[in-house]
Amino acid sequence: MVDRIAARRVVDIITGAWQSQALYAAVALDIPDHIAAGHTTDEKLAAAAGASEDGITRLMRLLTAMQVFDGTGEDGYRPTAVSELLREEADQSMKDMVRIYGEEFHRAWGAVVPAIRSGTSGFTHAFGVSLHTYLRGEASAGLKFQRAMNAGNVFFPDVLDAFDFSKAGTVVDVAGGSGALLATVLRAHPEVHGVLFDQPHMVPIARRHLDAAVGPGRYEAVGGDVFQGVPGGADAYLLARVLQDWDDERCVQLLSHIRRAMPDGSRLLILERVIPRDGSAMLPLLWDLHLLMAAGGRERQLSGYQDVLRAAGLRLESVHPLALETSLLVAAPV
Known part of the structure; x- marks a missing residue:
């Protein structure tokens, strides 16, 4: 008989990337800034973001469950402390951090298997050049990376x-x-x-x-x-x-x-x-593998x-x- 707790744990792990990509979509569509500007319903958000209302409704339903926003698409969404960090003009805005993780680093993680097999960066497998070379050659990416670093x-x-x-x-x-x-x-x-x-x-x-x-x-x-x-x-x-x-x-x-x-x-x-020697802290372990990517x-x-x-x-x-x-x-x- 299948261990239901273990099965749920597998599902929770494999869907974790969906949450990060949903947050990236919110940033790419400037949703935190649109809400701050008064576009607080699904209809108004869709018009401001240039997106389908159905897509916005489904995205915002998930982001609200993730506590990125509060409220509903009918009565109006409200910002939270999390969404305020994703606004363009926020002090130490994390918007560019979400963008680079949702774009370049997301592609790099797509090469996780060849990276682990070879011991070389997933970024190089995905882009054909190292991260340092890429950032020197792409001015906009370099600025985005620096702003992302500053946000952290x-x-x-x-x-x-x-x-x-x-x-x-x-x-x-x-x-x-x-x-x-x-x-x-x-x-x-x-x-x-x-x-x-x-x-x-x-x-x-x-x-x-x-x-x-x-x-x-x-x-x-x-x-x-x-x-x-x-x-x-x-x-x-x-x-x-x-x-x-x-x-x-x-x-x-x-x-x-x-x-x-x-x-x-x-x-x-x-x-x-x-x-830590006992591997008890998750964040350093995540960052360790991310640095390989x-x-x-x-x-x-x-x-x-x-x-x-x-x-x-x-x-x-x-x-x-x-x-x-x-x-x-x-x-x-x-």
Whole structure:
């Protein structure tokens, strides 16, 4: 006799992707913004979104059950805290995060079997190029990816509680993207001077963001290759969600460059998800497999981070839990 509980569990798992794609459809059709603009019935939503009323009714029925929206198509839908995060003008909008997961990453996960068989990224199987090459060649995708990354930065303020920046004169954000983490530090510590170091094409983006966030004069934005060297002499180095994209050999190469740049009293702050040894936390496990699909990278257990740090002449000094099952690993020169 079939175990009904087990059968239900199988069904719940295999239909999970349908929920994420329904959320993507809401974002692609700008439904959260349409509702905020007063298009709150099925008929008005369909007209505003350029969609069939029947399709909207069925989509919204599911999204309401998922608690993305509240209300009905006859009396009018109402936003929730979830849908507010998906509006274009929302503070730290997650709209682009939903878009890239519903588009490029959804296609990458379609290659999950060849990715696991080969040990190479699902993205490369699906698109014929690596994620990094794709983002450099597709300007709109690169901006979407950066905005998606920024939307996932809710744990950045936690770093201020976990590490004392008051004695740091200069902080270098290595591969810092648009500078969201560096801006968080500089806003909290006006005495600190920041250096944003990333690929040359990211420098103009970082400057625009940092000028708006903290104003010119508080930072430098420097272009370069993190695998060739990083700016030296800083009191603290930031490395947020970078090691997850690379294998151990490349991580050691990158960390070795940072170690050579660090004075003896400097500290390296690494923000990554750590896989617990007992496998009890689901989010790091999901992200670990997603990184194989997206960039060919991986999450690591704490021992894995210790190994690459040790090989680069660094030692793990402390570990601090942050939001969204992320951790701050503080490393010091050996």
